[in-house]
Amino acid sequence: MRLPDEPESSPQINIVPMIDVVFAVLTFFLISSLYLSRNEGLTVSLPGAQTGTVQPQLSIVVTVAASGALAVGGQAVSDDQLLGVVQTQLPATVGNVVIIQADQAVPHGRVVAVMDQLRTLEGVQLAIATQPPLEGNAPEAPNPQ
Template structure:
C-alpha cells in the first residue's frame, strides 16, 4: 500500500458567491417593495369621502399644504408659477388629469383659487384627492 507523502488539502467552503446571491435577493426585495408602495407626496390630511374612486390614468399632483403653500409634485411653486410648472412636466399635452391634494384645514377659497388657475389649461380634468371610506 502506497501512502502519499503530501497530505490532501482540507476542504473549504467558499461563502463569497453565497453572499453575492444574498445581496442580489435583498436588493430585489428592497426595490420591488419600493415600487409596491404608492408615493402620495407631501404629508397632508385629506378630507374623507365615501364615494372616493382610484384614478389610474396619467396625472399631475398639485398639493396645497396646511399653510396654503402650493407644490407641483414635491417642488414648491409660487401662485404665478403654477401653470408654468405644470406645463414644463409635459404630461398634459393632450389633456390630462390634475389631482389636487389639499389639506382639510386649508381655506376653501385658496383651493378654489388654485382650481381656477388650473382650469385655464386646455383639456385639463381636475380631481380632488380624498381619503376613501370616511364620512
C-alpha cells in the first residue's frame, strides 16, 4: 500500500533554546560583575569630630592604615615614595590640599611623621579627615542659667 505523497518540511534550526542559553550566560556575567568591587586604598576607621568641614573634591588623600601602611589616592606607597607621588599629583588639585585620612588606631607619632614629610613640599596645605558626628551624639548646648 502506498501512502499519498506528503510534502516534506524542510529541516529548520530552532534557535529559541540557544537564545535562552545566551541570556542565561549573559545574566550570570552581569550579576557576578556586580560583586566585583575594586578595593580603593586601605580600610580605615576615622575618628569623629564635631567641628569638621568639607574639603574640596579635587584634593589628594593620603591614607594611613592601622598597620601604618600608606596609600595615596588608593595606591599603596612606601615612605620613600610618598613625596614623589604626592608631588606628581599636586598640579591637579585645588589649593594644594592634602587630606590625611588616618585610622584612629594609628599612633600619633606615625601621623606626625607623615605630616612632617608632607610639609616639606612647597605650598601644601594639610587637613585631617574625620567622621561626621552622628545625629544623636551631638553635644548639648550649655544652659544659660
